[in-house]
Amino acid sequence: MERRTGNGTVPERLLATATRMFAERGYERTSVQEIVEAAGVTKGALYHYFGAKDDLLHEVYARVLRLQQERLDAVAGEDAPVADRVRRAAADVVVTTIENLDDAIIFFRSMHQLSPEKQQQVRAERRRYHERFRALVEEGQRAGVFSDATPADLVVDYHFGSVHHLSNWYRKDGRLTPQQVADHLADLLLRALRP
Amino acid sequence: MERRTGNGTVPERLLATATRMFAERGYERTSVQEIVEAAGVTKGALYHYFGAKDDLLHEVYARVLRLQQERLDAVAGEDAPVADRVRRAAADVVVTTIENLDDAIIFFRSMHQLSPEKQQQVRAERRRYHERFRALVEEGQRAGVFSDATPADLVVDYHFGSVHHLSNWYRKDGRLTPQQVADHLADLLLRALRP
Amino acid sequence: MERRTGNGTVPERLLATATRMFAERGYERTSVQEIVEAAGVTKGALYHYFGAKDDLLHEVYARVLRLQQERLDAVAGEDAPVADRVRRAAADVVVTTIENLDDAIIFFRSMHQLSPEKQQQVRAERRRYHERFRALVEEGQRAGVFSDATPADLVVDYHFGSVHHLSNWYRKDGRLTPQQVADHLADLLLRALRP
Amino acid sequence: MERRTGNGTVPERLLATATRMFAERGYERTSVQEIVEAAGVTKGALYHYFGAKDDLLHEVYARVLRLQQERLDAVAGEDAPVADRVRRAAADVVVTTIENLDDAIIFFRSMHQLSPEKQQQVRAERRRYHERFRALVEEGQRAGVFSDATPADLVVDYHFGSVHHLSNWYRKDGRLTPQQVADHLADLLLRALRP
DNA sequence: TATGAATGAGGCTTCATTCAT
DNA sequence: TATGAATGAAGCCTCATTCAT
Numbered sequence: 001m002e003r004r005t006g007n008g009t010v011p012e013r014l015l016a017t018a019t020r021m022f023a024e025r026g027y028e029r030t031s032v033q034e035i036v037e038a039a040g041v042t043k044g045a046l047y048h049y050f051g052a053k054d055d056l057l058h059e060v061y062a063r064v065l066r067l068q069q070e071r072l073d074a075v076a077g078e079d080a081p082v083a084d085r086v087r088r089a090a091a092d093v094v095v096t097t098i099e100n101l102d103d104a105i106i107f108f109r110s111m112h113q114l115s116p117e118k119q120q121q122v123r124a125e126r127r128r129y130h131e132r133f134r135a136l137v138e139e140g141q142r143a144g145v146f147s148d149a150t151p152a153d154l155v156v157d158y159h160f161g162s163v164h165h166l167s168n169w170y171r172k173d174g175r176l177t178p179q180q181v182a183d184h185l186a187d188l189l190l191r192a193l194r195p
Numbered sequence: 196m197e198r199r200t201g202n203g204t205v206p207e208r209l210l211a212t213a214t215r216m217f218a219e220r221g222y223e224r225t226s227v228q229e230i231v232e233a234a235g236v237t238k239g240a241l242y243h244y245f246g247a248k249d250d251l252l253h254e255v256y257a258r259v260l261r262l263q264q265e266r267l268d269a270v271a272g273e274d275a276p277v278a279d280r281v282r283r284a285a286a287d288v289v290v291t292t293i294e295n296l297d298d299a300i301i302f303f304r305s306m307h308q309l310s311p312e313k314q315q316q317v318r319a320e321r322r323r324y325h326e327r328f329r330a331l332v333e334e335g336q337r338a339g340v341f342s343d344a345t346p347a348d349l350v351v352d353y354h355f356g357s358v359h360h361l362s363n364w365y366r367k368d369g370r371l372t373p374q375q376v377a378d379h380l381a382d383l384l385l386r387a388l389r390p
Numbered sequence: 391m392e393r394r395t396g397n398g399t400v401p402e403r404l405l406a407t408a409t410r411m412f413a414e415r416g417y418e419r420t421s422v423q424e425i426v427e428a429a430g431v432t433k434g435a436l437y438h439y440f441g442a443k444d445d446l447l448h449e450v451y452a453r454v455l456r457l458q459q460e461r462l463d464a465v466a467g468e469d470a471p472v473a474d475r476v477r478r479a480a481a482d483v484v485v486t487t488i489e490n491l492d493d494a495i496i497f498f499r500s501m502h503q504l505s506p507e508k509q510q511q512v513r514a515e516r517r518r519y520h521e522r523f524r525a526l527v528e529e530g531q532r533a534g535v536f537s538d539a540t541p542a543d544l545v546v547d548y549h550f551g552s553v554h555h556l557s558n559w560y561r562k563d564g565r566l567t568p569q570q571v572a573d574h575l576a577d578l579l580l581r582a583l584r585p
Numbered sequence: 586m587e588r589r590t591g592n593g594t595v596p597e598r599l600l601a602t603a604t605r606m607f608a609e610r611g612y613e614r615t616s617v618q619e620i621v622e623a624a625g626v627t628k629g630a631l632y633h634y635f636g637a638k639d640d641l642l643h644e645v646y647a648r649v650l651r652l653q654q655e656r657l658d659a660v661a662g663e664d665a666p667v668a669d670r671v672r673r674a675a676a677d678v679v680v681t682t683i684e685n686l687d688d689a690i691i692f693f694r695s696m697h698q699l700s701p702e703k704q705q706q707v708r709a710e711r712r713r714y715h716e717r718f719r720a721l722v723e724e725g726q727r728a729g730v731f732s733d734a735t736p737a738d739l740v741v742d743y744h745f746g747s748v749h750h751l752s753n754w755y756r757k758d759g760r761l762t763p764q765q766v767a768d769h770l771a772d773l774l775l776r777a778l779r780p
Numbered sequence: 781t782a783t784g785a786a787t788g789a790g791g792c793t794t795c796a797t798t799c800a801t
Numbered sequence: 802t803a804t805g806a807a808t809g810a811a812g813c814c815t816c817a818t819t820c821a822t
Contacts, residue, residue, distance in 0.1 A: 025307075026308070029223075108303075109307070112304075113221065113223075147386070150379050151379070154376070157364050158383050160356075161356035161358070162356030162357065164363070165352055165356030166356075181349070184345050184346070185349070187344065191344075191386065191388075191389065192383045194389070
């Protein structure tokens with residue numbers, strides 16, 4: 001039976017603590033000892049639930065990827081004009097990224113700390129996400145609602161660059177709400193795609 | 196007098212080696228021992244020229260920042276319509292980023308490994324660059340050649356996100372040349388800014 | 391549970407070994423590597439119990455200070471004429487210093503190797519000891535059993551100089567027993583204090 | 586020809602700088618690099634004049650020992666009652682110690698940093714000094730002007746303990762002048778020796 | 781006389797992981 | 802399920818000394 005001493009189960013607490021600390025100081029600068037102390041458990045407990053330190057990191061990636069893929073699949077599958085779906089997908093990924101900014105910071109900074117196999121796996125899932133988004137853009141280009149001056153691949157990378165970059169500049173206490181930022185960035189994308 | 200064994204002076208060789216290795220495996224996963232072995236010198240020699248491991252990292256940043264600021268200042272100061280200058284600046288930063296992709300990979304991934312003071316310094320210089328670029332966009336907005344639907348700040352972050360992101364997807368052996376990528380990305384920016 | 395291989399627990403063995411080696415060769419000339427080898431454990435074990443090399447040194451100081459303060463407090467609080475109490479305190483500190491000569495050697499030679507904070511702390515406790523002893527001398531001066539030709543402060547430093555100096559000349563195999571040395575030194579002090 | 590760039594010749598400047606730094610931070614915590622920088626010369630220059638770092642330390646010892654032996658020989662050889670000569674010798678060593686407090690700090694703290702041969706040599710010269718002083722005390726004991734309750738050896742160590750200890754408590758800005766301290770300490774010694 | 785780049789050995793500390801309990 | 806003492810490898814850095822110039 002899982003013990004509960006703070007909020008959530010032990011593995012949940014460990015993952016939440018690790019996420020926060022990895023985002024604050026970086027993966028390599030956060031020791032296992034510090035994580036277990038902050039989570040209020042012992043090393044033995046951590047190794048009971050996670051085989052290695054980088055399993056914690058991998059869990060963060062898995063969580064982010066799962067969430068974003070689900071959101072994209074949902075939006076892409078809606079019954080709406082393609083331009084609307086692209087706009088909503090573009091804005092949605094901004095909002096969820098901001099809402100999980102710690103995850104995003106880790107995501108774009110620590111991937112090379114994963115073991116090669118796990119990196120491979122993460123890259124494959126990211127590609128799947130990219131492909132899905134690209135398909136949406138291409139659908140719009142074929143339909144003539146988007147300019148096809150720029151290859152869809154590049155368009156996707158263009159937009160996702162700005163999403164990654166959020167972790168470098170967005171501040172919770174800034175003057176724009178997550179939704180406002182999302183609307184602006186989606187708007188820039190749509191304007192760039194105007195025929 | 197500086198000794199030469201191999202190409203360049205010892206500090207040059209150390210910096211070049213470190214740059215390559217930091218880009219390949221990340222700063223934390225590259226040991227000082229590995230750097231000096233690859234550069235063919237001893238640890239003592241490294242510490243004769245660099246006070247600490249993160250001085251090597253700081254040098255990479257200084258080099259990138261100096262180069263990009265110079266290029267931007269040159270382009271921004273030209274005697275040409277503002278839209279042309281923005282397009283050239285936007286494309287130029289893409290080309291120089293691709294030409295120094297190792298630097299870029301390091302730049303966007305390892306800044307938090309710098310000591311707090313060095314981070315401060317780098318952040319200040321980045322801000323200066325950002326401000327210069329933003330001023331250019333605002334100039335275009337005031338002149339009416341660019342839409343002012345989006346705050347100039349956000350526009351700059353939008354574009355620079357895509358520049359940062361280059362280090363995640365651009366491959367030297369891909370099908371687009373650096374100049375082609377640059378033209379596409381600058382074009383996307385300009386299209387997004389159309390009134 | 392604490393492991394035992396040899397005499398005492400691991401931290402006890404480490405401290406005993408370090409004390410001996412610091413006294414023999416000095417703190418700076420004793421490496422952590424040598425300590426753990428002599429104690430039959432690994433470096434990791436040492437750092438499991440002591441946060442830094444100078445924690446070992448600090449422990450020596452803490453032990454000496456605690457012991458001497460306890461002895462002084464006990465003697466000073468006795469119900470006996472003040473001259474007797476001073477004589478006993480003066481002799482007692484000589485005996486315990488000789489009985490812990492390694493500690494004493496370290497004490498008077500290595501204090502400046504402690505971190506500034508730990509030095510501060512040690513200094514504060516030494517002062518407390520000094521004050522207690524000085525109060526005793528002043529009591530005798532006020533009572534007229536001691537000459538007040540010399541400030542009590544100086545008297546205390548005079549006597550303690552000879553205690554410190556023991557670590558420079560006393561040899562276990564010399565012709566005087568610890569008690570004989572103690573009696574002589576206490577006698578010198580009391581004779582110097584005769585009105 | 587010896588170059589002069591600051592005050593004194595290069596070797597003089599080096600020795601003066603090293604003395605100050607050894608006293609302030611300790612021998613081991615002062616690097617050769619720091620000494621040469623503070624003295625305004627280069628490493629090559631230091632090694633031109635001194636064969637090794639610990640030659641600097643040895644010079645400090647040689648200087649102290651030479652000076653004190655000269656003073657003691659002069660006082661002891663005077664034509665005056667033995668009690669007066671002892672009092673003057675006892676006071677004189679206090680004054681010269683305070684006047685060269687840096688030397689004294691080093692002397693009583695760093696001897697074990699010398700090479701074994703140099704330690705041996707220093708010990709031999711100290712013994713010579715000790716013997717001369719002891720002879721003086723014994724002369725007084727035989728003459729009946731001093732009590733012989735305490736062995737002369739112990740009397741000398743008693744007094745010299747207080748001299749060593751000066752480096753632990755004496756402050757230039759304290760309320761007693763060097764001469765006052767010297768008089769008090771010599772007085773304590775003479776009072777202790779009263780028959 | 782002096783330079784200062786370079787050496788090479790060694791110093792202290794950190795840390796992910798294991799394992800007997 | 803968990804503990805936490807212990808391991809062992811590796812990490813960054815310091816420094817006295819040498820030597821070609």
